Amino acid sequence: MNTSRRTLIAGSAAVAAGALLGPAQAAAIPPPPPYRASGPTIVLVHGAFADASGWTEVVRILQRDGHRVIAPANPLRSVSADSAYLASVLTTVDGPLVLVGHSYGGMVITNAAVGNPRVKSLVYVAAFAPEQGETVQELQLKYPGSKLGEAALDFRPYPTADGAGSVDGYVKPEAFREVFAADLPRATTDVMAATQRPGDVHTLGEPSGPPAWRSVPSWYLVARQDNLIPADAQRFMARRAGAQTREVDASHVAMISQPRVTADVIRRAAR
Numbered sequence: 001m002n003t004s005r006r007t008l009i010a011g012s013a014a015v016a017a018g019a020l021l022g023p024a025q026a027a028a029i030p031p032p033p034p035y036r037a038s039g040p041t042i043v044l045v046h047g048a049f050a051d052a053s054g055w056t057e058v059v060r061i062l063q064r065d066g067h068r069v070i071a072p073a074n075p076l077r078s079v080s081a082d083s084a085y086l087a088s089v090l091t092t093v094d095g096p097l098v099l100v101g102h103s104y105g106g107m108v109i110t111n112a113a114v115g116n117p118r119v120k121s122l123v124y125v126a127a128f129a130p131e132q133g134e135t136v137q138e139l140q141l142k143y144p145g146s147k148l149g150e151a152a153l154d155f156r157p158y159p160t161a162d163g164a165g166s167v168d169g170y171v172k173p174e175a176f177r178e179v180f181a182a183d184l185p186r187a188t189t190d191v192m193a194a195t196q197r198p199g200d201v202h203t204l205g206e207p208s209g210p211p212a213w214r215s216v217p218s219w220y221l222v223a224r225q226d227n228l229i230p231a232d233a234q235r236f237m238a239r240r241a242g243a244q245t246r247e248v249d250a251s252h253v254a255m256i257s258q259p260r261v262t263a264d265v266i267r268r269a270a271r
Helices: 004-023 052-064 079-090 104-112 138-139 173-181 186-195 201-205 230-240 261-268
Strands: 040-045 068-070 097-103 119-127 153-158 167-171 218-223 244-248
Touching: 040 104, 052 068, 079 104, 079 201, 097 261, 104 119, 104 201, 119 230, 138 201, 138 218, 138 230, 153 201, 167 173, 167 201, 173 186, 186 230, 218 230, 218 261, 230 244, 244 261
Parallel strands: 040 068, 040 097, 097 119, 119 218, 218 244
Antiparallel strands: 153 167
């Protein structure tokens, strides 16, 4: 059992004991040991059609190495709102930071890291690394090869607080494996398709702000078999950002099908 899990269990047990035994008796229970990770906190940011569980194996590898890791939920509502949310999360974490984004998560870290001197590096895993003014749709279609077109999506309207309403996009279950994760077993991708978190379709056309990669060292893991962001588009963005680049034979979800390679790139960025 790793340190973070032991700490969580011990802390939960202490709380429960306090409720049962009362303050005087609970005071005799020793506190859980401190978290012993050193170095920067690694922040893993998922993209659309996914959630933070996609980082599970990467988290396990990094935690075994002694890294402190968090994988916050990405709201997937708009580029500006999602970036502001992540920026707010970063204010609650002490010390240096390494931000890692997958897919649309790259859009979010590019914007959220701006002006934060504690962000020491950015890591893009088959991710969008936009220049100012660029959109997700523009970068996705910059090179041929993406299989995520309108025909592969289901659209579901949802209400908003202002009454205007908006629309979420989901990858159709029958297209999910080919578009998103062709190198994973169908039993796995069927579950991923059923549990996917949608992205608001307006994020596709929302321009990005000034990019943090202009001043923050960057790493990029290119997924050669990506059917969502073509590998050529990934190479283009990596070159432009001056990123240290590695390539892997993987689908769009390289962090799931190739977690050791993904973790190794992150380790290098965290040194």
